[in-house]
Amino acid sequence: METKVKIENLSKHFSDPQRGLVKAVDNVSLEAFSGEIFGLLGPNGAGKTTTLRMMATLMRPDSGSISIAGYDTVSEPQKVRRSIGYLSSTTALYPRLSPREIISYFAQLNDYPSTELVTRVEKLISHFGIQDYADTYSEKLSTGMKQLTSIARTVVHDPPVLILDEPSTGLDVIVAQKIHHHIFELKNEGKTIIFSSHNMGEVEKLCDRIGIINKGKLLAAGTPDELREISKKHYMEDVFVFFVREYEKEIGYEKKEAACI
Ligand SMILES: Nc1ncnc2c1ncn2[C@@H]1O[C@H](COP(=O)(O)OP(=O)(O)OP(=O)(O)O)[C@@H](O)[C@H]1O
C-alpha cells in the first residue's frame, strides 16, 4: 500500500477574543494509504474541519507538515489541489446553475481534458443517479440531491485523494446509504478517502482505520478492531469515551505533577 497522505506534528491555533488561545489542532500526526478509508471521529469543535482545511491548502499550519500524493501543502499547493477532491461541510452550489452545469464547471476548473469532458459529466450524472434533476436549478433541489451533486463535482477530475468533511451529516438514511456506497466504490478504485464524522456507526461501517480526535489532539488511530482491543470495549461509542477519559486522566496526572514541582 502506497502512502498518499502523511501528516506530521500538525498544529494550528486561533486567537479568539472570548476564549483566548484555542489550540484547534495540536501536534497531530497520521498517515493514510491508497485504497483506504480513514475516518476522523470527534465531537463538535474537535479540530476535524481545521485539519481537513489545512489538507486542502485552504489554511496554513502554524507548524508541522502535510504531504498529499507526495506533494507538500505549503510549498506545492497547486500540485496538491490537482491531487485532491475536497468537499467542505458548508459547500454551497451555485443556485442558478444546474447539476450538469456545476459538474461541467468543476471539470473545467480542474483542467479535465475538453475532448472527454462531456462523456465524463454524463457518466457521473448517471452513476450518481442525478438524471432526473440534472437540468434543474440547484436552488430547487433537496438537501440530498444537492449533496449527491456536490460529491459528483468533488470527484469529477478523478483525483487520487478525497477529503470529505461530514459528507452525510443532515441527510436521510437512504441518501446517506447512497453516499456510503459511493465512498466504498471510490475505495475500490484505489482512492484514499479521508472523511470526518461524529457519527460512531457511520465511521465503524465505512472506515479501514479511525482516528479519534478531541480538543485538537489525536488520541488514538487504528482499525476498529485494534481500537476495541486496546480499550476492551465493543461499541464504538464506548471505545470513543474510553480514549477521551484516558486522555483526561493523563492531563490530570500532568497537572498534578506540575503542581508538585
Ligand atoms: N476561524 C476561527 N477562529 C477562531 N476559532 C476557530 C476558528 N475556526 C475554528 N475555530 C475553533 O477551533 C476549534 C476546532 O474547530 P473545528 O471547526 O476544526 O472543529 P470540528 O471538529 O470540525 O467541529 P464540528 O464537528 O462542529 O464541525 C473549535 O474550538 C473552533 O471554535
Ligand SMILES: [Mg+2]
Ligand atoms: Mg467541522
